[in-house]
Amino acid sequence: xxxxxxxxxxxxxxxxxxxxxxxxxxxxxxxxxxxxxxxxxxxxxxxxxxxxxxxxxxxxxxxxxxxxxxxxxxxxxxxxxxxxxxxxxxxxxxxxxxxxxxxxxxxxxxxxxxxxxxxxxxxxxxxxxxxxxxxxxxxxxxxxxxxxxxxxxxxxxxxxxxxxxxxxxxxxxxxxxxxxxxxxxxxxxxxxxxxxxxxxxxxxxxxx
Amino acid sequence: xxxxxxxxxxxxxxxxxxxxxxxxxxxxxxxxxxxxxxxxxxxxxxxxxxxxxxxxxxxxxxxxxxxxxxxxxxxxxxxxxxxxxxxxxxxxxxxxxxxxxxxxxxxxxxxxxxxxxxxxxxxxxxxxxxxxxxxxxxxxxxxxxxxxxxxxxxxxxxxxxxxxxxxxxxxxxxxxxxxxxxxxxxxxxxxxxxxxxxxxxxxxxxxx
Numbered sequence: 001x002x003x004x005x006x007x008x009x010x011x012x013x014x015x016x017x018x019x020x021x022x023x024x025x026x027x028x029x030x031x032x033x034x035x036x037x038x039x040x041x042x043x044x045x046x047x048x049x050x051x052x053x054x055x056x057x058x059x060x061x062x063x064x065x066x067x068x069x070x071x072x073x074x075x076x077x078x079x080x081x082x083x084x085x086x087x088x089x090x091x092x093x094x095x096x097x098x099x100x101x102x103x104x105x106x107x108x109x110x111x112x113x114x115x116x117x118x119x120x121x122x123x124x125x126x127x128x129x130x131x132x133x134x135x136x137x138x139x140x141x142x143x144x145x146x147x148x149x150x151x152x153x154x155x156x157x158x159x160x161x162x163x164x165x166x167x168x169x170x171x172x173x174x175x176x177x178x179x180x181x182x183x184x185x186x187x188x189x190x191x192x193x194x195x196x197x198x199x200x201x202x203x204x205x206x207x208x
Numbered sequence: 209x210x211x212x213x214x215x216x217x218x219x220x221x222x223x224x225x226x227x228x229x230x231x232x233x234x235x236x237x238x239x240x241x242x243x244x245x246x247x248x249x250x251x252x253x254x255x256x257x258x259x260x261x262x263x264x265x266x267x268x269x270x271x272x273x274x275x276x277x278x279x280x281x282x283x284x285x286x287x288x289x290x291x292x293x294x295x296x297x298x299x300x301x302x303x304x305x306x307x308x309x310x311x312x313x314x315x316x317x318x319x320x321x322x323x324x325x326x327x328x329x330x331x332x333x334x335x336x337x338x339x340x341x342x343x344x345x346x347x348x349x350x351x352x353x354x355x356x357x358x359x360x361x362x363x364x365x366x367x368x369x370x371x372x373x374x375x376x377x378x379x380x381x382x383x384x385x386x387x388x389x390x391x392x393x394x395x396x397x398x399x400x401x402x403x404x405x406x407x408x409x410x411x412x413x414x415x416x
Contacts, residue, residue, distance in 0.1 A: 053338065056341055059335070065272065081289060
């Protein structure tokens with residue numbers, strides 16, 4: 001059985017960080033199979049953000065998983081001995097791109113025909129609504145594992161589906177119409193910034 | 209002895225969340241003495257951000273403290289039994305205000321005459337430089353405990369001091385000249401948004 005550790009969590013055996021050279025040698029990486037890509041999705045986004053940061057294209061980070069620390073042993077160099085994972089009250093990723101605030105959530109589904117909205121906690125919808133009200137750029141990256149595809153979806157579309165539609169999932173046919181397919185590459189792996197630029201910059205701003 | 213728990217950390221006895229009514233009844237709160245205000249600084253900023261969110265003025269959160277989880281007991285509803293605090297590689301706070309990306313760090317000093325730059329890790333300086341390069345708004349909130357004062361300081365000033373000055377601290381006289389004093393209020397407690405508006409919006413943008 002493979003454990004799906006929560007965001008940013010490593011198991012004991014692999015708690016050492018991989019050497020820098022391994023991280024950057026993505027070009028030599030083999031193309032991953034669809035099943036591997038599943039649990040690889042978060043890692044791919046983190047690597048993408050790292051690429052963006054290293055190349056001064058954007059400053060976007062994954063928010064750490066909130067943990068409620070109950071007991072700390074200060075005799076053992078502040079070892080946490082009792083704690084619980086807490087729910088993220090926001091989305092997983094945020095940052096800045098050309099002065100604009102970006103905020104997004106990454107979701108994966110094993111479903112074959114539609115993306116279940118039960119994947120999205122109510123708190124996240126409310127958070128994204130607040131971000132949009134503040135003129136932030138809000139979106140989802142959705143991985144369809146069975147189809148081996150990744151879509152960029154404006155959060156407004158997801159919110160309106162969540163708020164107005166009686167259906168509890170977004171059919172893939174709908175998602176393909178409204179979303180933007182992102183082909184996974186080598187570096188960056190999930191290159192979503194060009195879509196952000198096209199959708200929220202090129203249209204709304206006059207070319208200089 | 210009073211333990212200064214790291215950000216967001218509670219000790220076991222006080223691990224229950226205070227009732228909502230207590231949080232919102234700030235108006236009835238007595239003005240805190242300078243010594244109380246010290247460890248209260250982070251809480252005051254969190255309450256300010258909560259006020260901004262509740263009143264749809266801005267969406268700003270404290271990033272959770274990153275924790276490296278080593279052992280999890282899944283037989284006891286996913287209790288973390290071994291973990292370590294990690295250093296924040298960014299700043300503590302970020303979010304969106306009127307489309308603009310805000311990123312800031314809060315620091316306190318017990319010093320009487322100057323703010324020591326050793327309070328700021330090199331990583332944070334690099335992070336703030338990257339944010340500024342992306343046209344984000346970057347600043348510090350600095351609490352001078354001995355003077356019972358809070359200053360808003362543009363990050364560019366701190367960075368240039370850090371990079372260029374041979375002195376290892378910013379004298380208060382300098383800080384008072386370049387920074388903006390924030391009087392602590394009731395709701396919001398540390399009202400920094402008007403300064404953000406004045407510094408980064410009113411000057412750079414034409415009045416509509």
